Amino acid sequence: MAYRLSKSRFVAGWLCPNELWWRVHEPDAPELVPDVSLQDRLNQGNEVGELACTYVPGGVLIDLPHTAVDERLAKTREALNSNAAAIYEASFLEDDVFVAVDILERTDRGFNMIEVKSSTRVKDEHLPDAAIQTHVLRKSGLDLHRSEIMYLNTECRYPDLSNLFTRADVTEQIEPLLPDVPDQIAQQMELINGPEPEIAVGQQCFGRRECPFLGRCWPDMTGAHVGSLSGVGLKKTWELMQRGYHSIHDLTPDVKIPRAAERQVRAVRKDKMIIGPGFAEAMEQFEGPLAFLDFETVSRAIPVWDGCWPWQQAPVQFSCHVVTADGEITHCGWLAQPGQDPREELALAMIEACHGAVKVVAWYASFERSRINELIEALPYLADELNDINERLVDPHRVVKDYVYHPAFHGSFSIKKVLPALVPELDYGALEISEGGTASVELSRLLFRPDTLSAEETHKLRCDLLEYCKLDTWACVRLLEKLRELAKKPG
Ligand code: SF4
Missing domain, CATH: 3.90.320 (Lambda Exonuclease; Chain A)
Structure with a gap:
């Protein structure tokens, strides 16, 4: 045929x-x-x-x-x-x-x-x-x-x-x-209508939507492959491969790569964690009491709430761990109910949860900052309180990226990669929901198609989502403890 x-x-x-x-x-x-x-x-x-x-x-x-x-x-x-x-x-x-x-x-x-x-x-x-x-x-x-x-x-x-x-x-x-x-x-x-072609990887693989066959055509880019270098995308990886560089161990000093990737090269070659000078000073910004904040969002192609635009990422859930100056830890988890725009209630609960914290810690804080700015647009009467949270935001992701590299990061500074390297006893593996994309889809199901779930399923899904978001901020609490320990170590 x-x-x-x-x-x-x-x-x-x-x-x-x-x-x-x-x-x-x-x-x-x-x-x-x-x-x-x-x-x-x-x-x-x-x-x-x-x-x-x-x-x-x-x-x-x-x-x-x-x-x-x-x-x-x-x-x-x-x-x-x-x-x-x-x-x-x-x-x-x-x-x-x-x-x-x-x-x-x-x-x-x-x-x-x-x-x-x-x-x-x-x-x-x-x-x-x-x-x-x-x-x-x-x-x-x-x-x-x-x-x-x-x-x-x-x-x-x-x-x-x-x-x-x-x-x-x-x-x-x-x-x-x-x-x-x-x-x-x-x-x-x-x-x-002919036999399977044999086309080498090349320019057709990048500068476009991600090809689903990357894993089939490209070499294994984990471990010491140059494709695992932080901040080095497919195009640069291909250029390096064209120049004969395949392993991080082969790179010569004239090869230009981002700062974080340079630290990665040193860490992989020595097979140990590298911490750059100035790390202890950078950690000084995390002075308590601290609130650790994380949002989960839904993104609808066709907007459903006042003022929203297509594909806007609207926060519908947050987790907040608060660590007081004397080390006492409390937690607040908040998750929207179906049937109404949850943003005002969420904003009020978040303001309350972050009240009293000197700094608000968020891993990759630019995401939280953008969502808070959008909440300000939607709820201008809460602008002062919301701006106040934004002004207190601090980001350990930035500090890790600028100063720390562990070979087990595998080129990524996402919390899912940094956590197992620095706090191996804590992981997402046991959770029913273990990554943000799935959480977002499940949140949409919970909020926009509640009739597709039984009462039991709804209860279980809410518990799974609350657990997932809670682990995100708990992971951040534990990571900061670990980073503080590292900052105190001499040398
Ligand atoms: S990864 Fe995709 S674009 Fe690249 S060679 Fe394979 S099929 Fe083609």
Whole structure:
């Protein structure tokens, strides 16, 4: 059986032949099974797609399975011959390329092809997507006036969703790509109907959405591989590999890498923790009483609370450990209930929890600072109290990154990597929820789809989420204790 192209396959092939071949021949590959965070984004993307149709109203939906190609083509012809203002999922097949257009809008000057994206801007990879559809529509003889990408507008503020979408005319942008499309189609058709290609890693792997096959094509970049260097992305890793550097042990002094990576090189070569000069002074900022703060957030493509914009990360949970000057420790965990905007209640509880602390400690505090600034925008009457928390924020992540490296960090300063290296007796392994992406998806389920959970499931999920967030701040308490010990050590 000869394989066909689709718009998603064409884009994959435009990016990389390996990716296209595997997507066609191994559709069930483990790399292509979405994790919970990606699945949530895909689900929200589908909601965006459905809602977008209501912004180009009066259309006819080609409501058939994508495998029913002939029926879809016939239904599309029927809809084109009718006077429908728009066709949703209009289907075309030309040059062995099948495309279903998200929205085909009829205008006095011809049809507008609209590709709907749940992103908040036009991305490079959207252009071959629009180009292949434009090619197929023109080839089919359709009177195509314009090609557009319709994406989410970050200027939109709930409850006014009238400007939820921005429509960008990309006709001119894709025009230079169109002459290459027939050759691309021919090459891709030959590729997918031939043996597995052997393309080396290279420029196609970076400067784009993350390829799901990185783990298959790239060498193991843990341990002493140059790909594990902190702050050194795939592009720089590839450049180093091109220059013959594969192991951290091979790097010569003329190779320019970030400061933290330089410390990493020394630590890996000596196989021991390195602490830079000035660390003890940097630790002086953590003078108590201290509040340790951590947020968990939800992110909705289509905003649901007043003043929110698409994909805004809204805090719905926090954990706060307070350590008094004489070492007494208390904890406050707060988690929203479904059915209402929780931000005011959360802000009041957080202000109360941080009251009396000289400093508010947050690992990667710029995240907490941004969320607090957004709370100020939503709740201006609490601006003084919220600004006061922001002014007290201090960040041990910054200090570790600037002064400390342990070989077990494996190039990362995330709390999930630093904690097991410095406080090995504490870990996230035993928790039902053990990372932020899963927590965010589960929070969305709890708050926006409570009817899908039994009372028992709701109770368990709330306990798991509270435990996870609590461990984030407890980990920070224990890490700071450890860092203080290290700061006191001579030398
Ligand atoms: S990792 Fe690179 S070479 Fe491998 S499929 Fe992805 S883009 Fe292609």
